[in-house]
Amino acid sequence: MPNGSLATLLQEASHQDGHVLNWPMRHLIAVGIARGLAFVHASNMVHGDAKPQNVLFDADFEAHLSDFGLNRLTVATPAEASTSTSVGTLGYVSPEAVLTGEATKESDVYSFGIVLLELLTGKRPVMFxxxxxxVKWVKRQLxxxxxxxxxxxxxxxxxxESSExxxxxxxxxxxxxxxxxxxLDxxxxxxxxxxxxxxxxxxDIPSSADPASQPSPA
Structure with missing residues (x-):
């Protein structure tokens, strides 16, 4: 893929105050990843390791999912051993998947949520x-x-005041x-x-989980 991965793009953005990725591009990327996972799930499959490193971009910056949990079939290097599990990558893998050792559609959704929050805030899970x-950090700010x-x-x-x-x-x-x-939620x-x-x-979404109910910044 000529335009690399989302991980690389986010890293470049962090060194240039985020201006590598404007809002329309971030939104497009989020929708592209969501569509990809929705297609996977509609095909009755589970990805098992959704993270920025596994989101690749073609020449038009259209997002493509890669590595459907294939890291589980290889021996991790010492550097990778501390961040990889049998069901995904620490920081992105859901709590229940860690406990059960089983990747599910719901655990894919959790991983997507972490990727989405990282895409929006620029905060990497490993920073905490x-x-x-x-997730706790976002809720606290709200x-x-x-x-x-x-x-x-x-x-x-x-x-x-904008739609963005x-x-x-x-x-x-x-x-x-x-x-x-x-x-299940x-x-x-x-x-x-x-x-x-x-x-x-x-x-029916509780207002406490609704950032739209929070005041806009001055």
């Missing part, structure tokens, strides 16, 4: 230590009303829904595509 993780803290540096220019701002908030909401502790990848393409999340 001990009891902290990217509880404090500090939505501007969630914005990756390249997105700070988003207008709080609404799309960003929707993305955060979807990321939190995907990473719900109970796998997570949406399907088909639902996620539906939401990210601009449709509203159902009214």
């Amino acid at each position: 230590i001990e009891d902290e993780d990217i 509880q404090r009303g500090q939505i501007a803290e969630l914005l990756e540096p390249g997105l700070l220019e988003l207008d709080p 701002w609404e799309e960003f908030l929707l993305g955060i909401k979807v990321g939190l829904l995907c990473t719900a502790p109970d796998p 997570r949406p399907t990848m088909a639902d996620i595509v539906f939401m990210l393409e601009g449709c509203r999340v159902g009214a």
Whole structure:
């Protein structure tokens, strides 16, 4: 793939204050990954290792999923051993998959949620230590009303009155829904595509998990 992986793109963005990836591009990438996983699930398969390294871009920056958990079939190097598990990569793998050793559609959804939050905030899961993780960090910022803290540096220019701002908030909401502790509370990848393409999340979502209910930054 001529344009490398999402991991490389996010790394380049972090060194250039995020300006490598504007909002339309980030949104397009999120929708592309969601569509890919929805297709996999519709084919009655599970990816098992969704993470930025496994999202590759063609010449038109269209996202393609790679490595359907193939790392489980190879012997990890010492450097990889600390981050890889039999069901995915630490930081992206769901808690229940770690416990059961089984990758499911629901664990794929969790992994997608982590990738989405990383894409939106620029925060990598490995940046957090001990009891902290990217999901808890996002929720804490929302509880404090500090939505501007969630914005990756390249997105700070988003207008709080714009449709792009609404799309960003929707993305955060979807990321939190995907990473719900109970796998049964997570949406399907088909639902996620539906939401990210601009449709509203159902009214039964608790307001505490709804960033759209939080004030916009000054």
